[in-house]
Amino acid sequence: MAELAINGGKQTFSDFWPAWPVYTEQDKAALIEVLESRNWGGYPAPNQKAREFGEAFAAAHDSKYGICAANGTVTLEIALRAAGVKAGDEVIVTPYSWIATAGAPVTINAVPVFADVQPDTYCLDPAAVEAAITDRTRAIIPVHLGSIVADLDALMAIAEKHGLTLIEDCAHMHGAKWNNKGIGSHGHLGSFSFQSSKLMTAGEGGIILTSSKELEERCQAHVNCGRKEPGYDSFEGLVFSGNHRITEFQAALLLVRLQAMESERKLREENATHLSSLLTDIDGIRPMAKDSRITHQSVYQYIFRYDPAAFGGASRDRFVEALNAEGIPADGDFYIPIYKSPLFPISADRFPAIRERYGDRIDGSKIDCPVCDKAAYHEAVWLHHPLFMAGKKEMEIIAEAIGKIQKHAGELSDD
Numbered sequence: 001m002a003e004l005a006i007n008g009g010k011q012t013f014s015d016f017w018p019a020w021p022v023y024t025e026q027d028k029a030a031l032i033e034v035l036e037s038r039n040w041g042g043y044p045a046p047n048q049k050a051r052e053f054g055e056a057f058a059a060a061h062d063s064k065y066g067i068c069a070a071n072g073t074v075t076l077e078i079a080l081r082a083a084g085v086k087a088g089d090e091v092i093v094t095p096y097s098w099i100a101t102a103g104a105p106v107t108i109n110a111v112p113v114f115a116d117v118q119p120d121t122y123c124l125d126p127a128a129v130e131a132a133i134t135d136r137t138r139a140i141i142p143v144h145l146g147s148i149v150a151d152l153d154a155l156m157a158i159a160e161k162h163g164l165t166l167i168e169d170c171a172h173m174h175g176a177k178w179n180n181k182g183i184g185s186h187g188h189l190g191s192f193s194f195q196s197s198k199l200m201t202a203g204e205g206g207i208i209l210t211s212s213k214e215l216e217e218r219c220q221a222h223v224n225c226g227r228k229e230p231g232y233d234s235f236e237g238l239v240f241s242g243n244h245r246i247t248e249f250q251a252a253l254l255l256v257r258l259q260a261m262e263s264e265r266k267l268r269e270e271n272a273t274h275l276s277s278l279l280t281d282i283d284g285i286r287p288m289a290k291d292s293r294i295t296h297q298s299v300y301q302y303i304f305r306y307d308p309a310a311f312g313g314a315s316r317d318r319f320v321e322a323l324n325a326e327g328i329p330a331d332g333d334f335y336i337p338i339y340k341s342p343l344f345p346i347s348a349d350r351f352p353a354i355r356e357r358y359g360d361r362i363d364g365s366k367i368d369c370p371v372c373d374k375a376a377y378h379e380a381v382w383l384h385h386p387l388f389m390a391g392k393k394e395m396e397i398i399a400e401a402i403g404k405i406q407k408h409a410g411e412l413s414d415d
């Protein structure tokens with residue numbers, strides 16, 4: 001008789017996982033307050049709640065300024081523009097991310113250059129970054145991926161040595177700290193998303209952090225149709241830009257969500273730590289390496305590494321199917337390498353700036369990031385954050401389901 005749920009055996013978990021997003025009476029009251037104020041925002045920018053939230057979120061991450069914006073895609077574009085990155089400049093990015101990380105340079109006619117990730121963190125490898133630098137490099141965009149912070153000490157040292165701007169893509173990692181200092185405040189600029197799947201959300205939204213007054217004012221102008229509001233006088237001219245403001249409804253909701261950020265982060269960290277201790281005992285499963293400099297871990301996705309050899313050769317995707325069938329929602333191909341995305345055979349006809357580095361088009365098959373390829377297609381398994389809003393017992397159930405699949409891996413043959 002079959003044991004695995006994928007073959008008709010009994011499911012390990014058939015209850016509900018915590019719902020996401022979370023809201024309380026306080027969230028409702030905050031929205032009603034904005035409604036009744038008749039100041040729904042965003043213009044003027046920053047409006048009242050957006051200013052309040054920007055300051056509070058920046059302070060919570062040990063940064064001076066927080067500039068709210070419409071989403072975490074445009075925040076990356078604005079950060080690049082504010083840093084003075086221009087058409088033809090090269091920007092080193094991680095390939096193991098959502099497309100926006102590499103799409104932002106493309107959108108401003110800069111050239112994305114992919115450097116590989118580290119095998120034990122899946123974050124940008126400082127050695128690969130150093131090797132990718134040319135005299136056209138202007139910026140580096142690491143992503144703090146899943147629940148692991150990229151090596152900010154090494155990346156910042158490289159940025160400083162070569163006079164580059166470091167833009168941290170923190171879309172996954174609200175509330176995390178590296179060496180007891182908020183992420184997004186180590187580089188020159190930090191970019192966050194408040195899109196609906198993220199750890200803090202207002203449905204949509206984004207924010208840029210910086211401790212430079214000039215960068216703050218440049219970002220603010222880019223958010224606000226290129227305008228300079230009164231008091232924003234640290235740089236000369238107006239800039240061409242669109243309207244990327246958030247509304248007062250979003251900012252009001254985010255102000256309430258910010259109050260819950262640390263307690264939710266702590267709960268997820270405790271659960272993730274417990275799960276890691278359990279997974280370490282299962283042959284063929286390895287949690288990602290958690291650097292001791294990650295002093296406050298934030299878990300957007302808990303990623304672990306899967307070794308088919310310990311599962312009778314079953315592919316990562318087959319394992320993920322089996323895990324889902326056991327009642328544990330998981331993803332294998334949450335991200336594919338950005339250069340393999342159907343959007344990425346970018347042509348020089350449309351984006352002439354890429355020609356010097358890539359010729360007529362960016363050909364993903366010629367980009368050599370083997371660690372990223374292995375993670376994306378064979379090794380990485382992703383568990384989404386709502387699971388970590390449950391308790392210790394549920395972490396034990398996740399480990400039990402994985403252990404069960406391993407014990408009965410013989411049932412996983414792909415035919």
Ligand SMILES: Cc1ncc(COP(=O)(O)O)c(C=O)c1O
Binds near residue numbers: 098172194
């Ligand atoms: C790593 C990363 N960067 C950028 C973004 C873009 O954020 P948004 O969806 O708010 O545009 C996302 C969100 O999906 C992301 O995961």
